[in-house]
Amino acid sequence: MRVATSLALVAAALFGTAAQAQVNVKIGVMNDMSGLYADISGPGALTAAKLAVDDFNPAAHGMKVEIVGADHQNKPDVGSNIARQWFDVDKVDVIVDVPTSSVALAVSDVTREKNKVFLVSGAAASDLTGPKCSPNTIHWTYDTWMLAHGTGTALVKTGGDTWYFLTADYAFGHALERDTAAVVTAAGGKVLGTVKHPLNTQDFSSFLLQAQSSKAKVIGLANAGGDTINAIKQGAEFGITAGGQQFAGLLVFVTDVNSLGLKTAQGLVLTETWYWDMNDANRAWTKRWQAERQGKFPSMVHAGVYSAVLHYLKAVAATKSAADGKAVVNQMKALPTEDSLFGKGSIRPDGRKIHPAYLFQVKKPEESKYPGDVYTVRATILAEEAFRPIKDGNCPMVTN
Amino acid sequence: MATLAAATPVRRETEWSVAVAGAALVILVIAAPFVLYPVFVMKALCFALFACAFNLLLGYVGLLSFGHALYFGWAGYLAAYSAKVWGLPPEFAVGFGTTAAAAAGLIAGVVAIRRQGIYFAMITLALAQMMYLVALRVPMTGGEDGIQAVPRGKLFGAFDLSNEMTMYAFVAAVVLAAFFLIYRIINSPFGEVLKAIRENEQRAVSLGYKTDDYKLVAFVLSATLAGLAGSLKALVFQLASLTDVHWTMSGEVVLMTLVGGLGTIFGPLVGAFLIDGMENYLSSFGQWVLVIQGAVFVICVLAFRRGIIGELAARLRVRL
C-alpha cells in the first residue's frame, strides 16, 4: 500500500512536473532602428511584437516569452553577425522583421544553417519564396511581385496604359522594373522607355525631363527610399502631375508619404497590405500601439510583425517546443492564420503568407480630415490573386 | 612641418617590451575563443590586421589613405567569388583575393604617390569611391545583396573550416604571421627609411634615397595586407558586401588606428578590438553608434593623439 502511494506520488510528481514544464521562447526583432527604415519598421516593430505576446497570453499556455531587439543598420554582414550571435550565444529561437532584402537573404541562410525560424515582415525580395526559399523562413506582409502586380495591373486597367520607368541602377531597381514591365505588358499596356539613374541621386531633374518628353501616362518609379521621395518632390516642381502624367510608386510606404507631405504626394498610387484606418479592428490596434509610439502611425510592416509573432506562438504552443525550427514552421503552415489585423489567411508550402492586398491613392490635402488620414482605398486585390502563383516561383522545396 | 605621429623613443635595449607584449598577445589569442564568442574574436582579428596594414602607411610613412576600404572590400569580393563560383579551396581563395589587392595597390599607388598630404588623401578617397560605385553596379559583386553563402571549404583538403574552432585556428595563425611580418618590416633598414621619410622627406631625398619608390612599396604592402584581412573576413562571415567597400569603412580603420595609437606596433590591434567590441555592445542601441564614433574621433584628435598604446608606451617609456 505504502509502495503504491509512494509510486503514485512519484508518478504524480513526474507527470506533474512534465505538465508544468515551461516552454521558453525568445523572440529577436532585428531591423533598422536608426536609418532609412526606422519609421516603417524600427522600434515600432518591437511594440507590435509586444502586443502580439500580450494578446497570446503565454502564461495561459505554460510558456514564457522574452523579446530582444537589435539594429542591423541595413548591412548584411551586421545582420548575419547578429543572427549568428543570437542563435549561438543568446538562445534566440526566432528572428522577426528584417527590412532590406540583402540582410534578409543573409539572415535566411544563417537561420537555415542553425535550424531556427525566420519570419520576414520588412523585406521585399520575392526571391525569399522563390529560388532562395527555405524550410525555416516564412515571408509575411508583402513582396516585390505583389507590389508590381498590384500597382501595374490596377493602373493599366484604369487607363494608365503607357509607362516610362525611372529605375535605380542596381539589382533591386532592375528587378522591380522587370517585374512591373512584365505585368504592364501582360495587362495590355506598353512600356515607352526607361532611364537608369545612379542609386542615391539627389537631382532628378534631367531624368524627369526625359520622362516628361516621353508623354507616357504613367511614370513608374522603380526605386525606393530617398530616391523615390526626391523624384516625386521634384516631379511636383516640374509640373509632372499638372501636365497629366501620373506617378506610380513601386516601393512606397506610408512613411514616405508623410515625408513628402500630402501637397506633393497627392494622387500617388501604390499598393500595401494594411492601413491603420481601414476598419475598426485596425483602429483599435493602432490606439494600443500608439500608447508606446506617440504621434506616429503603424505601417503594414508593424502589422505583419504582430500577425507573424502571434501565429508563431500558437504554433509553438501546439508543438510544445521552439527548438526545432523546421517543425515549428511546418506547424505554422498547417494551421490557418487568423488575427484581428489580417483576418483569415494561410501560409503556402513555399513559405509565402497569403492575404489580400489593396490599391491606395494618396489623398489631397483638403480631403485629409485628421492626422494620419492619408489614403483612400481604390481597389481590393483578393488573396489568391495578389501573390505570385507558386508554380512560377522556382522554389526548390516545391518543385521537388 | 608638424609630423603626424608622435615620436616614440627608439631604443634597441627596450625591445623586451615588444617581446613581452608579443608573448602576451599570442597567449591571449590562443585563449580567447574559449572565453569569448569565437566569431567575434575572428572578426576583431581581421579588423586588427586591416588596421595594422593601414598603420604601416599612416603611422610609419605618414601617408593618410582615406580609401583603404578599396583593398579590404574588393579582396573580400574576389575571395568570396572564387570560393563560391569557381570552387577554389580556401587557401587559394584567400591567396587570390590578396594578390588582387596587391595589384590594385600597385595601380592606385602609382597614381596617388605622386602627390602628398591632403591631395594624396583625396586621390585615395576618389579612387575608393569610384570602385564603390563600380561594386554597386557590376553583377559579379551581387550589388546590394553582396556575395552570400560563401563556402568555407577544406583547408589544404584536410581541415574542414565550417568547424568554428578550426576556422579560428586558421585565422589566428594567418593574422599572427602577418602581424609578425609587419613587425619585421618596421624593424628593418627598409622600415628605418620609411620612418625617415615620415619625419622629413626632403632630408631623405637629399641623403640619396628614392623616396617615391619606398613609398610605393610601402603602399603596395599596406594594400596587400589589407586585402589579406578582407579575404579572411569574407570566409569567416561567408559574405562579402558593399559595407566593406564603402568610404565609412575607410573611416573606421582610421578610427581604430587613431584610438589604438598611430605609429605603434600593438596600437591598431588594441584599437580594432576596442572599436569592434564597442560596436557589438552598442548594436542594441544602434542609433548612437554614429555619434559615439564621431565623439571618439574628436576626443582622440583633441586630447588623445597618441592613442591608448601610444600613451601607455610613453608613460612606461618603452616601445610598444
Next chain:
Amino acid sequence: MFEVFGVPSQALFGQLLLGLINGSFYALLSLGLAVIFGMLNIINFTHGAQYMMGAFAAFLLLRHTGIGYWPSLVIVPIVIGAVGVGIERVFLKRIQKLDHLYGLILTFGLALIIEGLFRNYYGSSGQPYGVPESLQGGRNLGFMFLPNYRAWVIAFSFLVCLATWYAIERTRLGSYLRAATENPALVRAFGINVPRMVTLTYGFGVGLAGLAGVMAAPIYNVSPQMGSDIIIVVFAVVVIGGMGSIMGAIVTGFTLGIVEGLTKVFFPEASNTVIFMIMIIVLLIRPAGLFGRMA
C-alpha cells in the same frame, strides 16, 4: 531642331540648363569650402553636415515659428555661421598648429556627431518643405519647362558667388585676409586681430553652407544624410578647381554641373562617377587644381 549624337537639341538644351542649376549648388557649397581652406588651411569635412543643418534650420523655422523661406534666407546663414564660429573657437583653434590631416579627422568626427544626432532625433525619412508661394510654377521656355524656383537658384547663387569673390579679391578686408594666410605674424604686427579674422572667416564659410542648405530645402529631400551624400562630390569640385582658389571653386562648380548634366543625357549610369574621374585626371596633370596655387 537638330540632333547631337542621337539626342534632340531640345532635350540637350534642357539638360544643359539643368546642369547649370546643379552647378550653382556645387559652386555655392564649394565656395564655402574654398574660402575655409584657402584662408585658413582647414579641410572642413563638416561642411556637408553644416549644409544639412541649414536645410533643417529652415524646416524648423517654418514648422515651429511659421517663418518662411525669405526671412530664412537671411536668418539661417547667420545662425549656422554662429555655430561655425562656435566650432572654430572650441575645436579648431586647438589644433591649429598640428598637421592638416588632424583637422580632416576632427571635422570628419564632428560631421558624424552632427549627422548622428539629427538622425536620432528626426529619423532618416526626410521632412517636408515646399517651394515658397512666390516662386512656384514656371514658364515654358519652348525646349523645356523651367520651374521658377530653379531659375531663382541660378540667379541667386551666381550673385552670392560673385559678391564673395569680390569681397575677398577686391576689398581691403579681403586683402587683409589673404595676407593673414600667408604671413600671420607680420599681419598681426600691423595691429590686425588675426585670430578673430580666422574665426569670422570660418563662420562665413559655414554660413555659405547654411545658405546652400536653405536653398536646397524646397527641392531636395531634407534628411540627415543629405550632407554626406553631397560632400564627397563637393570635395572633388574643390580639388579640381584648386583648393585655395575662390574663382576656381565657382567656375569649376558651374562647369562640373554642366558636365554632369551632359553625362546624364548620353551616359546616365556614369553620371555620379564622372566627377571623380575628372578629379583623378586633373590631380595627375595639375595637382594644384585648375586655378589653384600650390601651398
